[in-house]
Amino acid sequence: MTTKLSQVFKTFFVCILLVTFTANAQTATLEKQTTGAVPSDALPITPEVKIGKLSNGLTYYIQNNGKPEDKVELRLALKAGSIVETEDQRGLAHFMEHMNFNGTKNFKKNELVDYLQGIGVEFGADLNAYTGFDQTVYILPIPSDDPEKLDKGFQILQDWAGNALLTDEDIDDERGVVIEEYRTRLGAATRMQSRYLDKIAYKSKYADRLPIGTKENLENFKYESIRNFQRDWYRPNLMAVIAVGDLDVETLEKKIKENFSSLKNPENPKSREEFYSQSHEGTFVAIEWDEEATGSQVQIFYKDKGKPKKTKTVADYQHNMVEGLFSQMINNRLREYSNKPNPPFIYGFSYHGGTIGNQDAYQSFAQTNETGQLEALRVLLEENERVKRFGFKASELERAKKDYLARLERQFKDKDKRESERIVGRYVQHFLQESPIPGIDWSYAFAQKELPKIKLEDVNGLISDFLHDDNRLVILTGPKKEGLTKVTEQEVIDLLEDVKKADVKDYEDEAVREELMPIKPKKGSIAKKEVNNEGKINETTTLTLSNGAKVTYKKTDFKNDEVLMEAFSYGGTSLYTTEELLETSSANRGLFEAGIDGIDKNEMTKMTSGKIVRVRPFIGGNSEGFTGSASPKDMEMMFQMIHLYFTKLDKDPEAFASFISKQKAFLGNILSNPNIAFSIAYGEFISEGNPRYTGFPDEEALDNANYDMAYEKYKERFANAGDFHFYFVGNVDEDKIKDYAETYIASLPSSDKKEMYKVYDFRPKFGSHEFTYYKGTEPKSQVRLTFSGETEYNKDEARAMNALGEILSIKLIEKLREEEGGVYGAGARGSISKLPYSRYNFSISFPCAPENVEKLIAASLAEVESIVKNGPTETDLDKVKKALLLSRKEDLEQNRFWLSTIKDADYNMNDLEGVVNYEANINALTTKDIHNVAKKYLTDGYIKAVLMPEKE
Known part of the structure; x- marks a missing residue:
């Protein structure tokens, strides 16, 4: 479960994905419609999705999709996040998300996670949720080949929609977990952001409504505050249920109506107000540094005036396509800088898109060295100025069009091979943000028809709208350390003025040869x-x-x-x-x-x-x-x-x-x-x-x-x-x-020589050792417990060791998180490797408060000792088996899995029979197998490594 901020730093690739809007497959009818489309036409919605609305206002999206088999991706989306919190509710939108996993009408505390693990759905990896400024989204993949499990899945979604119990005891038990999640976010980036966020989200509620909330409020909020939040905002007219997977639409629609039609809205519902940042005169400059900052960054925001524009018409879509080409070309130029002998930055990119504060902006970003911020800023400004004065070259536009179309073509060709998980998110965003979902058939046909019509002046004209001297923000962040001089605000302002007057030269686009290998090598056989x-x-x-x-x-x-x-x-x-x-x-x-x-x-x-x-x-x-x-x-x-x-x-x-x-x-x-x-x-x-x-x-x-x-x-x-x-x-x-x-x-040079890697005598420390490292100013620690050493490789033991790690992860979450409230996350991992020499490794790791280190280590080792002494329970082993088998079922339909499996079999000098026999081997695992590897490998001492904050 996570909080989800609007991204300040977005890569170019994310930008392109946002502006292409290639959502889902489209029929031939819609494909033909692009021929007669006019700019004022409303964008079509892919016919693959069925969209409906219940009488209580709840919206639903349903699509049948057969990949992967026997699985449905369910989502519950809510148009309410931290932005609607009152002062006494700061952090409670996110806290409410947690509470839906900790006691509902049909699943008392911990029963929900326990049930889902019992059918192979893993907490965190599969079952999850996130909270943002404007939304909360719950994620539930569920088997679709078992009517009982499907019914339970929709019952869980129904409980999330408004049946959290919110008992005093459950709320207090969860405070520690959420505070530990808050603790994981502490550090240089958070400290610096807190000092400039009000300049990004100027005069808006976004600046003081970070979804994680404040530690003081998380520790002390009154029970009624979170109950009020649930009553006010968990209501059907702000919700959508999205179901995509291997089940017919009629069945899914019936389940939605059965489970959600009875939900009621409050008699006097609060207005769901929209919030926006305000425009400002001139340029804001924020220069922040911190002793723990790992790198130096430069950001420029040319914030749009007015509200963000939704993409609703063909003209809007076409404009987004032009922006996508612009981003491609400006970033190709910036990429060239990073490949120079003395690059002004490690990497840089620009794009037009959303930022914190529900506002769009043209943004330029660079990661640079600690003394190169002004130089990086100059390059970003000059490249923007170069485009403004001279525009792009025709050759650049043609390459951008080719790349744009190639990405769409790949999606078009794979339209019948998309996993449900890759589809469902687009419907979530359509509900939350009105993001377009015309479908890949329509998008690809439209691009084929319209891309050739886009002229150089169409793209060049964007920069004049993007760049302006007011409503502008420059942010510089970096390390604070001895001998380093902090950039001043005046230096930034002077540079902004200098670039406007600079003698900027036009870009030279050098031609390259057409073929990579114009002369083919002599064939072998x-x-x-x-x-x-x-x-x-x-x-x-x-x-x-x-x-x-x-x-x-x-x-x-x-x-x-x-x-x-x-x-x-x-x-x-x-x-x-x-x-x-x-x-x-x-x-x-x-x-x-x-x-x-x-x-x-x-x-x-x-x-x-x-x-x-x-x-x-x-x-x-x-x-x-x-x-x-x-x-x-x-x-x-x-x-x-x-x-x-x-x-x-x-x-x-x-x-x-x-x-x-x-x-x-x-x-x-x-x-x-x-x-x-x-x-x-x-x-x-x-x-x-x-x-x-x-x-x-x-x-x-x-x-x-x-x-x-x-x-x-x-x-x-x-x-x-x-x-x-x-x-x-x-x-x-x-x-x-x-x-x-x-x-x-076959034409490559070769010899009969066959080499093998060399194994050296040195072995890393194993057995009983302690290592404590002091670093950092925030009250946060990291614990790592490692059992390791040499052994004789045995594939059955390797399989059991892996399962042991999964079982202990379940026990650590139950003990350290749910019972102690001392961690946000914890895990264990076990392996036995064959190469370069046979060895085993079993590790436990978790972050926590410094004052809880020893207590939680003792609790972790008690769980280890329990398995060493008694072995695992059949229930826990069964959970792991189901999760492994469900995961393998999906793996078998992935090229990446087969590539690594085939290669690794040869690399490790094994055969591929383990793939064929995987299900039988997993089902054959017994508690005795797990008990045996625990006794063999977790009793000869361990390395205790702890990170502690620096002593005062």
Whole structure:
């Protein structure tokens, strides 16, 4: 359960998703309607959804969707969040969300979570909710193949809609949990935001209605305050029920009517007022710094005047499409800056969209180094000014159109492969924010027809509306530390004026070659073809190529427009000498900032316009290889990129210098974050005495990174393609993959040499140790208890160890959260690994108040001791089994699952029979199996690591 703020920092990709509004599949009739659409036409609503309203005002959305099978995604959306709270109710919209999980008419305290776990629905992972300024949303996936479970699911939704008991005892029990959630949010970002939020949400209620509330009110609010909130706002005319899944519409509609028609609105309902930020004269400047800030950021808001405009007509939609193209082009330019030798920022982006305060704004953002804020601000301002003076180039617009259409095309091709979870959120937003849902058929057809009509002047004209000198806000945040001078407000104001008068030059758009590999390599051949596990669910095909490389592929129909790729060869940095490892560890990732075959990263972005393709090499501790993905139509380029990364990775000192500069900026202050500093210090503690431990890459390590050596070692690691195994999963064209494998992989240089990673003698600390680390000013701690050591790998024990972690997680939530009220979240994880040497690891972790550390550690260890002594209960094991089997059922329909499973089987030198026998193996687990691994692995001491705030 979480609070959900309007995002101040949104990536470009989020912006594009917002403006494309490609919601759901559309019929051919609607597709034809785009031909005759006129700007004043209202946007259509996809016919795939049935929208209705009960007599009490409750709205419902229903869609039949068969992926995944036997599952329905249910949502209860409420048009009320923290913004409607009175002063005595601060934080209670969110608290009310918690209370719906802690005692309702049909599920007394803890019975709800217990019941859902009993049918395989996991608390947190599946069952959840969130509260924002303007809304509260409850999330419930439920099996649809069992009428009883379905009935219970709708009963739960009905209880959430107004049947929380809100007893004095239940409220008091939950105070501690919510305060612990409040505690997790404390830190530099929260402290700095509290000092400038009133400038973003100027003269509005949003500035003092953060959904989490105040600690004082959470501790002391009167019971009647939350009951009043429920009576006033939990009412059907502010609610929607959304049901999307593998069940017919008629059945779902009947369930909604049966469960929600009897809900009544108050006799004298409060008006659901809308709140907005106010405009202001001139420019506000906020400059905040904090000792624990991990990075430096620059933000510019050109806030719109007036209320946000809803997208209701074809003209509105078309305008959003133009804004999407604008964002694409401005961000392509900003991305180029981050790839320069001395980049002004790590990354930067701009977009027009919503911000806190129910207001739209044109926003520019950059993450920079601690001394580079003014320079980053100048670049953002100048790039906006450059577009204002000169506009974009025709070539930029054409690339943006290609990318825009390519994303829509992928969604269109996969319209019948969408998971219900990916559909349901769009209907939630349609209810809450009137976001359009025309459907992907309509959206794609409209884009095909209208994109060619959008002219350069249409896009260029936006910037004049975006930029203005009033109702503007500049925010700079960063670390406060000795020797660093804080930027002044006057420096910012002066810079704003300077850029207006600056001699800004027009953008030069350099052309790139049309083909990645105009000359194809001489083909190799397929020496052998094998069908593995023929006729079974785990069937794959393996091609052994003439140079010894292997290609294994699995054709699936889970997605129409997706092919995923991985590859590995044993060795990695384990084959480096200690000196080579230490000199190259901070350099290896920087290798791939260079281009391939003379095409740098910026040129590659241009070359791949309109294509969906990605390839990334890696050098790990025990292997090297690739990850990647592509649309089936772009598979050949993926193979070409693989070939060129083997043979023609560029050596580019300037690109490497850019990488080092960005790493310094990103990592320079990261140790000021207590949790990150704790994790790094803990790693050093357990690795004490390891001569090959590289640890955290500080500034000295980055300065000493040996690019020349790293590049030579890369060529060494990728010199022999015959030692690599490639894996492809997805909508694979078998004839094409054979052709591409022969052309681009079989043609790679190779030898008969087969390598294996090297295992060294050093082992991290295990057994009984204590480590306490003091960092941070907020009253918050982190606890980590770890049982670990060497063992002989056993797949049955590995399965039981994993289940043990899931079982103990259930017990920790019951004990530490529900009974003690001492944590917001807690968890355990167990594993037994085979490579590079057989070892086990079992960890328990949770955040809490410093004064509760020892008490909660003792409670956690008591739960461990109980399982060691008595084993788990059949009830808890059954919960875990059901959750694992439900999760696996969905995994089997995912390309990502099959890719990792097939590759990992080879990497770990196992077979794929575990996939076929998974259900039988899970069902065969007994409490005795769990008891045995608990006795074997959780009795030989543990490492107790604790983060505590700094002592005064």
